[in-house]
Amino acid sequence: MFKKWAALGLLAAVGVAHAFAPQSGTWVVTSELNGKPGRGLAIDVQDKTLVMQMYAYDASGNATFYLTSGTFSNNQYSGTLNKYRGGRYLGSGDLTGQDNGNDGTVSMRFESGTKGYVKFPGEQEKEITRFNFAYGPNPQSLKGLWLLTPLISSAPQSDFVDLVEELGPSEYGNGMVATKDNRFGCDNLVRGPNAGWVMCVKLNASNQLARGYFFKYAVNDGEGFTGVTSTTIDDMLIVRRLTNSSDDGTGVVLKNADTQEPASPAALRKAFEQIAQ
The missing domain is CATH 2.40.128 (Lipocalin)
Structure with a gap:
């Protein structure tokens, strides 16, 4: 049986001083997670660039799409929270969204790959977490x-x-x-x-x-x-x-192990004969 150990203390003991990127995926404002429609964030960091898409609402209750992107450094980010209008809707022809100004500056800081804090324009800083809805x-x-x-x-x-x-x-x-x-x-x-x-x-x-x-x-x-x-x-x-409980791959290579059709015994026997000759 393993002895009791100070798990978080070991992080410091092994000298972890590297910066890190938040996990890519869906994030939520922790205090607003109540099972009902609300605000959500999609965060992705690639190399030194952070992109955050946010779905929220304006003062009239209309759904609003926001986007911010820029340099991510020292576990922190700050940038303009831009909004858009006039883009393509379901069933429409070709339409291009237009810049619709911004609502100010959004800043984020992260203390782990799954937990951080965000400060929206006009609001106090709030905790955000990676949204785990399946496991x-x-x-x-x-x-x-x-x-x-x-x-x-x-x-x-x-x-x-x-x-x-x-x-x-x-x-x-x-x-x-x-x-x-x-x-x-x-x-x-x-x-x-x-x-x-x-x-x-x-x-x-x-x-x-x-x-x-x-x-x-x-x-x-x-x-x-x-x-x-x-x-x-x-x-x-x-x-x-690498795979979930159904053997579906979670990355970009592995697929479900059962997706390939089985070969016939005759084909297998023929392959043996080809090599044996």
């Missing part, structure tokens, strides 16, 4: 292909695992999900000193602990720590979900 802290959310990569200088080795088997909860979790050979398993921790994190363990050929993992993730990406004993879980870890 909850449950066993089903852990199913699929994962790539776990320790950031260590000595013999780095990634684990590429397919979590498919539900094994019931561990002592501190709510439902372990494992590979078919039961040599790698993960669980959402809901009790104990590390509640709120995902914990994974890897067994060696002798069924002994080979490595442990702790991480937090949002949608398809995560970060955390890994180590080979209960007292050395201090190496940085990068995590990526």
Whole structure:
């Protein structure tokens, strides 16, 4: 069993001082997330450029589209909140949207890849978060292909695992999900000193602990720590979900494993004969 460890303190211990980009996707004003129509943000950062699209409303209640873009530096952004009118509508012919002025300056700062703060014109600063609407802290959310990569200088080795088997909860979790050979398993921790994190363990050929993992993730990406004993879980870890529970790829390459039609036995036999000649 892993000992209690100060997870956030380890971030400082390993000397993390790099700037980071917020996760691309849908963001919400945290205090306004109530299940009803409201304001939403689409944020994307590529290299040093941030683009933020926002759907909101004007003083008369009309839906309004905003766009801001510019340089993202030191986890912060500030730019003009532009608005537009006269663009193409459903069923129309070719129409080009026109600049309709701006409502002032919007500024953002981020303290992680999934949490930040925004200050809209005429408003106080508000917290914003990456909107996670599909994955909850449950066993089903852990199913699929994962790539776990320790950031260590000595013999780095990634684990590429397919979590498919539900094994019931561990002592501190709510439902372990494992590979078919039961040599790698993960669980959402809901009790104990590390509640709120995902914990994974890897067994060696002798069924002994080979490595442990702790991480937090949002949608398809995560970060955390890994180590080979209960007292050395201090190496940085990068995590990526490659497929969801339906085996649909989450990136730009992998597709559903069942989309390819099976070949006929005759075609397979013919291929053997071609090579054997």
